[in-house]
Structure formats: structure tokens, C-alpha cells
Amino acid sequence: xxxxxxxxxxxxxxxxxxxxxxxxxxxxxxxxxxxxxxxxxxxxxxxxxxxxxxxxxxxxxxxxxxxxxxxxxxxxxxxxxxxxxxxxxxxxxxxxxxxxxxxxxxxxxxxxxxxxxxxxxxxxxxxxxxxxxxxxxxxxxxxxxxxxxxxxxxxxxxxxxxxxxxxxxxxxxxxxxxxxxxxxxxxxxxxxxxxxxxxxxxxxxxxxxxxxxxxxxxxxxxxxxxxxxxxxxxxxxxxxxxxxxxxxxxxxxxxxxxxxxxxxxxxxxxxxxxxxxxxxxxxxxxxxxxxxxxxxxxxxxxxxxxxxxxxxxxxxxxxxxxxxxxxxxxxxxxxxxxxxxxxxxxxxxxxxxxxxxxxxxxxxxxxxxxxxxxxxxxxxxxxxxxxxxxxxxxxxxxxxxxxxxxxxxxxxxxxxxxxxxxxxxxxxxxxxxxxxxxxxxxxxxxxxxxxxxxxxxxxxxxxxxxxxxxxxxxxxxxxxxxxxxxxxxxxxxxxxxxxxxxxxxxxxxxxxxxxxxxxxxxxx
Amino acid sequence: xxxxxxxxxxxxxxxxxxxxxxxxxxxxxxxxxxxxxxxxxxxxxxxxxxxxxxxxxxxxxxxxxxxxxxxxxxxxxxxxxxxxxxxxxxxxxxxxxxxxxxxxxxxxxxxxxxxxxxxxxxxxxxxxxxxxxxxxxxxxxxxxxxxxxxxxxxxxxxxxxxxxxxxxxxxxxxxxxxxxxxxxxxxxxxxxxxxxxxxxxxxxxxxxxxxxxxxxxxxxxxxxxxxxxxxxxxxxxxxxxxxxxxxxxxxxxxxxxxxxxxxxxxxxxxxxxxxxxxxxxxxxxxxxxxxxxxxxxxxxxxxxxxxxxxxxxxxxxxxxxxxxxxxxxxxxxxxxxxxxxxxxxxxxxxxxxxxxxxxxxxxxxxxxxxxxxxxxxxxxxxxxxxxxxxxxxxxxxxxxxxxxxxxxxxxxxxx
Numbered sequence: 001x002x003x004x005x006x007x008x009x010x011x012x013x014x015x016x017x018x019x020x021x022x023x024x025x026x027x028x029x030x031x032x033x034x035x036x037x038x039x040x041x042x043x044x045x046x047x048x049x050x051x052x053x054x055x056x057x058x059x060x061x062x063x064x065x066x067x068x069x070x071x072x073x074x075x076x077x078x079x080x081x082x083x084x085x086x087x088x089x090x091x092x093x094x095x096x097x098x099x100x101x102x103x104x105x106x107x108x109x110x111x112x113x114x115x116x117x118x119x120x121x122x123x124x125x126x127x128x129x130x131x132x133x134x135x136x137x138x139x140x141x142x143x144x145x146x147x148x149x150x151x152x153x154x155x156x157x158x159x160x161x162x163x164x165x166x167x168x169x170x171x172x173x174x175x176x177x178x179x180x181x182x183x184x185x186x187x188x189x190x191x192x193x194x195x196x197x198x199x200x201x202x203x204x205x206x207x208x209x210x211x212x213x214x215x216x217x218x219x220x221x222x223x224x225x226x227x228x229x230x231x232x233x234x235x236x237x238x239x240x241x242x243x244x245x246x247x248x249x250x251x252x253x254x255x256x257x258x259x260x261x262x263x264x265x266x267x268x269x270x271x272x273x274x275x276x277x278x279x280x281x282x283x284x285x286x287x288x289x290x291x292x293x294x295x296x297x298x299x300x301x302x303x304x305x306x307x308x309x310x311x312x313x314x315x316x317x318x319x320x321x322x323x324x325x326x327x328x329x330x331x332x333x334x335x336x337x338x339x340x341x342x343x344x345x346x347x348x349x350x351x352x353x354x355x356x357x358x359x360x361x362x363x364x365x366x367x368x369x370x371x372x373x374x375x376x377x378x379x380x381x382x383x384x385x386x387x388x389x390x391x392x393x394x395x396x397x398x399x400x401x402x403x404x405x406x407x408x409x410x411x412x413x414x415x416x417x418x419x420x421x422x423x424x425x426x427x428x429x430x431x432x433x434x435x436x437x438x439x440x441x442x443x444x445x446x447x448x449x450x451x452x453x454x455x456x457x458x459x460x461x462x463x464x465x466x467x468x469x470x471x472x473x474x475x476x477x478x479x480x481x482x483x484x485x486x487x488x489x490x491x492x493x494x495x496x497x498x499x500x501x502x503x504x505x506x507x508x509x510x511x512x513x514x515x516x517x518x519x520x521x522x523x524x
Numbered sequence: 525x526x527x528x529x530x531x532x533x534x535x536x537x538x539x540x541x542x543x544x545x546x547x548x549x550x551x552x553x554x555x556x557x558x559x560x561x562x563x564x565x566x567x568x569x570x571x572x573x574x575x576x577x578x579x580x581x582x583x584x585x586x587x588x589x590x591x592x593x594x595x596x597x598x599x600x601x602x603x604x605x606x607x608x609x610x611x612x613x614x615x616x617x618x619x620x621x622x623x624x625x626x627x628x629x630x631x632x633x634x635x636x637x638x639x640x641x642x643x644x645x646x647x648x649x650x651x652x653x654x655x656x657x658x659x660x661x662x663x664x665x666x667x668x669x670x671x672x673x674x675x676x677x678x679x680x681x682x683x684x685x686x687x688x689x690x691x692x693x694x695x696x697x698x699x700x701x702x703x704x705x706x707x708x709x710x711x712x713x714x715x716x717x718x719x720x721x722x723x724x725x726x727x728x729x730x731x732x733x734x735x736x737x738x739x740x741x742x743x744x745x746x747x748x749x750x751x752x753x754x755x756x757x758x759x760x761x762x763x764x765x766x767x768x769x770x771x772x773x774x775x776x777x778x779x780x781x782x783x784x785x786x787x788x789x790x791x792x793x794x795x796x797x798x799x800x801x802x803x804x805x806x807x808x809x810x811x812x813x814x815x816x817x818x819x820x821x822x823x824x825x826x827x828x829x830x831x832x833x834x835x836x837x838x839x840x841x842x843x844x845x846x847x848x849x850x851x852x853x854x855x856x857x858x859x860x861x862x863x864x865x866x867x868x869x870x871x872x873x874x875x876x877x878x879x880x881x882x883x884x885x886x887x888x889x890x891x892x893x894x895x896x897x898x899x900x901x902x903x904x905x906x907x908x909x910x911x912x913x914x915x916x917x918x919x920x921x922x923x924x925x926x927x928x929x930x931x932x933x934x935x936x937x938x939x
Contacts, residue, residue, distance in 0.1 A: 324863025
């Protein structure tokens with residue numbers, strides 16, 4: 001039986017390219033039954049990842065198509081990077097709902113995380129998780145949460161619908177069925193007084209209103225967070241170890257861009273959704289209160305993004321011995337002085353050195369091509385796109401919009417410049433007028449000047465995966481042999497520019513008399 | 525029979541899967557679907573690993589609640605006795621849920637191997653006027669059999685160490701009003717103190733009454749009940765109370781102590797000011813702190829030695845032993861330079877200077893006792909929870925292990 005299985009697996013891998021390559025989306029998911037909710041303890045995740053001694057071998061990413069892009073799935077959907085979203089779409093973000101409508105009924109207090117908050121339903125019966133700003137930094141955390149949901153949605157992830165709401169105390173009424181954990185540790189009915197206790201430590205605007213972030217509950221039945229390694233053993237569609245998923249490895253670059261230092265398992269959510277009579281698991285990123293310069297209940301610690309909470313022993317010892325005289329660039333950086341921004345900057349930001357608060361196994365496994373894919377998505381955002389999303393933070397001080405927009409533009413450019421220089425960043429391949437055409441993304445974005453390319457052509461055996469060199473002029477023009485080839489024939493062209501280590505090999509397949517791109521692979 | 529049905533079922537499933545496996549893979553979509561179907565045949569409930577099970581067990585156990593004193597009901601209480609008494613532990617009973625959480629009751633007892641003990645009870649009304657007004661009733665009985673005494677004034681000698689027994693029975697009433705929700709607190713404390721002084725029980729050091737005369741240690745021969753009353757004011761612009769990085773804190777308290785025998789009545793003004801100055805985005809913090817305790821006794825009155833301000837210990841002159849200096853008045857200055865090693869660990873270098881003196885108008889910056897040292901501060905996200913300070917002075921060095929922030933305020937029990 002085992003031998004039979006091995007044979008079959010070998011047979012499955014007999015062809016490099018299938019006729020439907022490159023796929024743009026994963027097949028419809030297999031139906032699942034009811035799944036139990038699985039929790040991930042925050043302390044467990046922190047200890048496990050912070051003190052892990054696992055090595056991180058250079059394993060190529062999965063959940064990719066033959067071009068190296070990420071097909072649509074219940075983890076990731078190509079959005080702004082594949083097709084420009086309009087300003088309106090960028091600002092609207094996920095979902096089709098409108099903002100919550102008063103009056104609001106409070107049905108419980110927030111028990112997860114570090115910020116106070118509560119759960120409420122609006123006049124239409126929709127459920128929201130509501131969080132305020134810290135008194136020290138009005139507008140900071142609520143704006144971060146709203147902006148973060150829109151950026152990560154546009155990047156391709158499932159995110160909740162986050163709205164800013166401005167409400168008066170009189171808009172809120174505590175449900176008679178609401179309960180809270182009393183001081184005695186037992187559940188008890190929630191009182192209006194409990195809500196007053198929360199509002200007492202919330203900044204109040206001059207007009208007497210409270211500004212809150214209301215996050216619509218994600219579609220489907222929540223079954224706990226996903227983890228950044230392994231798979232969920234009871235989900236048939238979860239076949240790829242999470243640490244090897246390009247959409248999770250590349251998330252490192254997105255988090256670096258947006259300074260989402262709290263990218264951990266607890267800030268994710270799996271839900272069981274049903275579409276077309278099929279139930280399956282959808283994977284959300286949630287809770288963006290700790291992005292940009294915000295750390296939810298206070299301005300972000302300058303260390304965050306620049307080092308782990310538990311430093312390496314050597315680093316810690318150095319800090320002790322140096323008596324604090326070893327001033328790091330991020331310690332002396334200028335983070336501005338806007339309370340609504342918190343601590344966010346772009347001058348000392350280095351995407352290669354950026355770190356989440358504690359090690360994330362998917363981030364640690366990332367390879368250069370994962371970073372390149374992510375950088376492409378980031379570079380899809382124009383200055384105007386960034387400003388449009390930042391404006392959804394509804395900062396009362398226009399300097400805050402200006403500051404964050406400028407910082408995000410500069411951080412985006414650093415990401416593009418860094419990762420487009422680690423590979424030969426050729427993309428958008430197509431055969432046109434008998435020649436291979438492409439964009440050089442480094443040239444397109446102005447990171448390097450126009451450059452020349454050398455091309456070497458090969459005949460390609462799709463079953464044996466053999467490349468056989470053929471005579472060509474070293475140009476991008478398809479060789480005569482290829483033009484005269486039979487239907488279904490494969491050819492490949494290896495392109496390089498100044499650095500011989502950085503190549504892109506593009507595979508072409510002849511179908512219906514024309515060549516189409518079947519795949520691409522890179523070296524660096 | 526059961527075994528046969530199970531065996532047949534397994535064989536059937538295996539055959540079906542094998543048949544599906546044998547059909548050729550025609551597309552990438554086909555390949556991916558097969559991977560999902562293959563996994564669908566071997567689904568299993570998620571299993572926590574050893575570490576996760578262990579942490580779950582600890583988090584769900586009652587042990588942590590007991591160690592933390594418990595939310596409601598019985599728990600354990602650690603510390604709370606005078607520094608130098610040794611490790612204190614004892615039972616606690618807490619009821620924060622009385623009268624719909626408008627009334628808190630806490631009672632605890634603790635003792636140490638040196639036979640120090642403390643029993644206290646606190647009844648609080650913390651929610652008056654939307655948490656702006658708080659009223660505390662506090663009752664305490666403590667026995668400290670080996671309190672150190674080195675002689676009166678700034679010129680006392682380290683070699684002059686003696687010890688005495690002090691029994692405190694206190695009944696206090698405190699009311700505090702938050703004039704500004706975050707920054708300004710005013711209030712009043714009043715109460716009755718019964719203090720008994722007796723021979724120390726140390727086998728190493730002589731009893732105070734055998735070395736020092738009543739003239740040197742007023743009140744050692746006779747004690748009487750005290751009534752005390754006085755207002756206090758706090759103006760607090762620190763960013764965080766338990767691990768400040770910026771801002772100013774100013775506290776002052778006036779107290780009138782009326783001795784029932786009319787020999788030891790006095791007034792006292794205690795003032796404290798702290799300034800936290802962050803640099804390098806709060807990764808370094810300079811702290812400056814000054815405190816004075818000034819006593820004013822009327823004609824024919826003296827301050828009993830056991831109510832005199834003291835210097836020396838984990839919270840003031842850290843290079844000197846606990847209660848190293850006694851006198852009617854004290855002046856203390858501290859400076860700290862803190863740097864962050866990691867988010868959960870700060871280090872600090874510090875210098876302390878201070879002195880005790882006889883009369884308020886003797887206050888000056890001359891003849892100060894000085895020390896220096898360094899410390900480790902272990903922190904949660906918002907508070908210093910444990911510190912180790914090592915202080916060095918001309919009298920040697922002291923190492924302090926404390927479960928409180930470096931500079932505790934004047935009002936531990938309120939707000």
C-alpha cells in the first residue's frame with residue numbers, strides 16, 4: 001500500500017507544468033463539518049516562539065503558482081496588487097456594510113487584549129467589538145485599527161470591517177442579558193456603572209462625544225486563531241504548513257511597512273463560513289491597534305520593530321555592561337511629537353532589520369523570493385492610495401495625516417529599493433510580437449536606471465524537466481525553432497542583467513499556435 | 525463481529541482512496557484537490573503539545589489565584605511587614621464584591637521566621653461619586669520584636685546598634701477626593717495609634733533600653749495612645765504610576781499627632797517631589813527625588829523616638845542599613861539613571877544623599893550621608909514588580925530584594 005502511494009505521488013509530480021498553470025486561485029475548498037474552537041494561549045505562544053531553538057532551513061515557499069504569485073484562497077485574495085482598487089474601494093475596505101447605526105446595546109465587556117472595550121449591537125442588530133484610545137494619545141489606536149484593516153484588506157488578507165464611531169453616553173444602553181466578570185471573579189449582570197467605568201478612562205472630545213473603533217464581527221462561526229506554523233489537523237483544506245505559505249512569510253514585509261509589531265497568532269481568527277452549501281475555514285487577520293505608531297494603550301515602545309521583547313543573551317549583556325551608553329539609531333530617532341501618531345518613523349527604518357515583538361515562525365522562514373513577492377504588493381500602492389487610506393483614520397490634525405502618509409511612502413520606497421535589488425525584478429511577462437516582454441520593476445519605480453539584459457534560450461522537456469540549450473542571438477526574440485515548434489512544446493529563456501547570480505527563467509508553452517507564459521523561476 | 529465491521533470499513537475506504545489515487549492527475553487544481561481529500565481521510569482533533577498543556581494546567585489551577593491573594597475568598601498574602609523582618613507569608617481573605625462591589629473588605633495576616641507578625645483589615649468604599657471619592661477604614665495590629673536603633677541623630681554609630689520591640693495597634697480613617705480624575709488628589713487621614721515599646725528580642729544586639737537613656741530615646745519608658753489628623757495633597761503628572769518615565773509628582777501631608785499624656789504631641793509636614801526626565805525616546809530616564817519630613821513640637825513636648833523619621837533602607841539611603849538614622853527631621857535626595865536592557869528589564873545607577881536633624885531650621889545640604897549603587901528592575905508592561913538594588917556607602921554595602929517600585933509614595937493604600 002505504501003509503495004502504491006509512493007508511486008502515485010511520484011506520478012503526481014511527473015510534470016513540471018500542468019495545463020492550467022499558472023493557476024490564479026485554489027480550487028473550491030473541500031467541505032468540512034463542525035470544527036471545535038481552538039485557543040492559543042498568549043503566554044504559550046510567546047514562550048514557545050521566544051525560546052525556540054528550531055533552525056529555519058531554506059525551504060521554498062508553497063501556496064504559490066508557477067509564476068511565484070499567491071493564488072486566491074481562503075487565506076489571501078489578490079486585490080490591489082493584481083487590479084488597482086479605486087480610491088473609494090480602498091477607503092471602504094472589506095465588507096458591504098455601512099457604519100454602525102445608533103442606538104447601541106452593550107452586550108458585554110472586552111476580555112481579550114490589553115485595552116478596555118466592550119461588545120455592542122447596533123440598531124440593525126449587527127455585532128461589534130468596540131475599543132477606545134488611551135487618554136494619553138487620542139485618535140491614535142482607533143485610527144491605527146481602521147487604517148490597518150483597510151491596508152491589509154487591500155493587500156489581500158481577510159480583515160474585519162472596522163469603523164470609527166462617535167457616540168454619546170446616551171447612545172449606549174446596557175443589555176439586561178449582558179454579563180461581566182465581577183471583582184469577585186464570578187460572572188454577574190453588567191451594570192450601566194460598568195460601562196461608565198470604561199468610559200471614565202477614555203478620552204472625551206470637546207463636543208462631549210467619545211470616539212471609538214467598532215470592529216464588525218467576522219463572518220462565520222469563530223473557531224479560534226490560526227498559528228504561524230504547522231497546520232490545523234482537523235481542517236482538510238489546511239494542507240500546507242503555515243510557516244511555508246508565501247502569504248504568511250510575505251506578511252513580514254507588510255507588517256514591516258505598516259509597523260504591525262504585534263503580528264502573532266492571537267491577532268488572527270479562523271471562522272467557519274458557508275458558501276454555496278459548503279462549509280470551510282476562512283482565515284482573518286484581526287486587531288490592528290498596534291500598527292504604525294500605536295501600541296494600543298500607549299504610544300509604541302521605540303524598541304518595537306527594532307528588536308524582540310526577549311533579546312539575545314549577548315545583546316542583553318552588552319546593554320548591561322555598556323551602562324546604557326550604546327545608543328541605538330532607533331533610540332535617538334525623531335518620531336515627531338504628534339500624540340495622535342504615537343511613535344512611528346521612516347528614517348532609521350530598515351525593512352531587513354525590522355522585527356515583530358517576538359519571533360514569528362513564518363516570518364523567520366521567509367526567503368528572498370517571498371520578500372520580492374511582498375514588495376511587489378507594497379509597491380502597488382501609489383502615494384495617493386496611501387494618503388486615501390490614511391485619511392480614513394479621521395485625524396483631527398491634518399499634520400497627522402501628512403506625517404503618516406509621508407512615513408509610509410518613505411517606508412514603501414525602502415521596501416521596494418531593498419527587495420527589488422536582491423533579485424532581478426522582472427515581472428508581468430508576456431509574449432508580444434514574437435518576443436518576450438516584461439517590466440523591470442526596479443526601473444519602473446525609479447530605483448535603477450534602464451539596463452540591458454542577456455537572454456539564453458532552451459528547449460524544455462516538461463516531463464523530464466530537462467533544459468536543452470538552443471542557438472539564439474541572445475536577444476528576447478523567440479528563436480526560429482520555437483516559432484516552428486509543435487503544439488504543446490515548451491521553451492525557456494534565462495534572463496540576466498548586470499549580476500550573473502540574479503536570473504529569471506521564464507517558461508513558455510505553445511498552445512493554439514501562440515506562446516503563453518507557463519511559469520517563471522528566479523535565482524539570486 | 526465489531527472487529528470485522530471495522531476491518532471491512534477500513535479496507536473499503538483504503539480501496540476507494542487508492543482507486544482515486546490511481547487515476548491520472550490532469551491539472552494543478554486536480555492535484556490540490558487530491559491533497560485536500562487525502563488529508564480529509566486522516567483528520568484528527570488538534571492536540572496541544574507538552575508546553576501548552578503545562579501552561580494551561582498552571583493558568584487554570586487555583587495555585588496562581590492563591591499566590592495572588594485570590595479574587596474572592598481565601599488566598600495567600602506575601603510581604604507587608606517592615607523591611608528586615610524576613611520573608612512574610614500568611615493567609616488573606618478578600619471580598620471585593622460586597623454590596624454590588626461598592627464595598628471592599630480585605631483581611632490578612634502574615635508572619636516571619638523572626639517572629640514578626642501583622643494582622644490587618646481594610647474596609648473600603650471605592651466607588652463613591654463615580655470613583656472620585658474613596659473612603660477607607662483600616663485596622664492593624666503588628667508586632668516587630670527586633671527593630672534596629674543606632675542611637676539618636678546624625679552622629680549615631682553603626683556599632684551602636686541595638687534593637688527594640690514595637691507593637692502597633694492602629695485604627696485609621698482615610699478619605700480621598702480626586703479633584704481632577706488623573707492629576708489632583710486631596711484628602712484627610714485621621715485615627716488612633718496605640719504603640720507599645722519593649723525590649724528587643726535579638727540575641728546579637730543589645731536591647732535599646734539597656735544602652736540608650738530615656739533622654740536619648742524619648743518615649744522608650746512610657747507610651748500613650750495617639751490621636752492623629754491631617755490633610756494631604758497630591759499633584760501627579762507622571763505618565764504611569766507604577767513605572768513612570770516622564771512627569772512630576774508632588775505630595776505633601778500635614779499631620780497633627782496628639783499624645784494623650786500631653787508630653788509627646790507634635791505636628792509634622794512630609795513633602796515629596798519627583799521629576800522623571802526621559803531621553804532617547806524613554807529608553808533612558810533620569811529621576812530626581814527629594815523628600816523632607818519636618819516635625820514641630822510645642823513647648824515642653826518632644827517627638828518620641830519611635831515616631832521619628834528614619835533614613836537608611838531600601839527606599840531612601842540604600843547603602844545604609846534599615847533604620848540607620850533617627851531624628852525629628854529628615855532630608856533625602858535621590859538621583860537615578862535608568863536604562864532599558866529589554867522591555868521587561870531596566871538597569872539603574874543611583875546616588876542617594878540625606879541626613880536627619882534635630883530642628884526644622886537646621887535643614888541644610890551640609891554633612892549629608894551619601895551612597896551609590898546599581899539595581900535591576902523587573903517589569904511588566906506597566907509596572908515594576910520586583911527589584912534588586914545594591915547600595916554602597918562608607919558603612920559597607922546592602923543588597924535589597926523588593927517587590928515594590930523604587931520610590932513608593934506616601935499613600936500605599938489609597939487609589
